[in-house]
Amino acid sequence: MVGFFRFLRSRGAEGSVASANDFSEIEVVATNFNWRQSGGTTVVVQLVPEQAKMLKIAALGFDLPDQVPRMRWRDVPKLFRRPAHRPFRIYHCRRNNEMMLGILLRHVLRAPLRLIFNSAGQRRHKALTRWMLRRMDAIIATSERSGSFLEVPYTVVPHGTNFEYFHPPRGSEDDYAASGLPGKYAVGCTGRIRHQKGTDLFVDAMLRLLPHYPDWTAVITGRTTSDNLSFERELKSQIAAAGLAQRIVFLGDVEDVSLWYRRFTLFVAPSRQEGFGLTPLEAMASETAVVTSDAGSYPLMIRPGINGTIVPAGDRDALAAAIEPYFREPGLAREQGRAALEFVRDNFSMEAEARRIRAVYDRLWAEGQKPLGLSQKDQQTAAGTKPA
Structure with missing residues (x-):
């Protein structure tokens, strides 16, 4: 913001x-x-x-x-x-x-x-x-x-969606390599750090998948309010215990989230509950493929197999299974990212x-x-x- x-x-x-x-x-x-x-x-x-x-x-x-x-x-x-x-x-x-x-x-x-x-x-x-x-x-x-x-x-x-602010990569600063984080590809999750937003579901999927896919790093952005600090500490404890503290990174409330959308190869919105839910549209406008739950208005935004994937809200196994094909084949994410950009421009201006x-x-x-x-x-x- x-x-x-x-x-x-x-x-x-x-x-x-x-x-x-x-x-x-x-x-x-x-x-x-x-x-x-x-x-x-x-x-x-x-x-x-x-x-x-x-x-x-x-x-x-x-x-x-x-x-x-x-x-x-x-x-x-x-x-x-x-x-x-x-x-x-x-x-x-x-x-x-x-x-x-x-x-x-x-x-x-x-x-x-x-x-x-x-x-x-x-x-x-x-x-x-x-x-x-x-x-x-x-x-x-x-x-x-x-x-x-x-x-x-x-x-x-x-x-x-504001297409001036959320747009595809335009220069070297938009490349994930410019972040200085490890790996070749980033999978992102943005929004408040709390149970409702499914941050724990995202972390659980990363704990399962990242050991098998060393080229990927998970990036989590968003504010943690005082009533959710213990929730965040528990997630970080699980990450540290798995030896993945360098590859599941909490950035907090970043100054410019649009830059990170452009650096993500894949974006995940695992919310258990949503009102409308803007973040997938912002990612898609940045030419990024998305995996979402079926909370909020996410089903309106996703054409499964074309610009992303939808899973039942709260289903840990389904979320991990939906993310893995993109980890296995990053080219799939790039292909669906292009389709996502076209779709959001046509339908959500x-x-x-x-x-x-x-x-x-x-x-x-x-x-x-x-x-x-x-x-x-x-x-x-x-x-x-x-x-x-």
């Missing part, structure tokens, strides 16, 4: 903050109420600049780089004014705390807003979340699988995501005052009238 923020700043154009004079032009507010770098933050940081090419949008929240068009917290009272050229603003949120503020602003304080929630979760939502979802005017699900857990109408819009979301916005503006995704009873309640 740090590397992506620096990438944005390197593009040359300065970021913008909506001033008192131009805030009336803002049509959409995208929220990011999270101090920690997360998948939701990544989506906002990558997507909002793309959306800004086609409409007036500003992000509201924390940990936003300068390149992202944004509004200040002190400008929140201005949300009670209608935008200059729309009947209402759209408030696009991705977390429960963001929904809460939206509901307060619109349904309690009567701000001229319409509320959209992006849902990536693949589980039954808690009662409070279901109540808030019924008060949204539109729901965007990142996949049909995510949408199947919703009890309100939704539109499917998959996440896209950031431009396509922004365009599909814009269609949802346009539908809301076209329908004017009629809320979407609410029952008749909820619509009457939101309007301040009693149900019949």
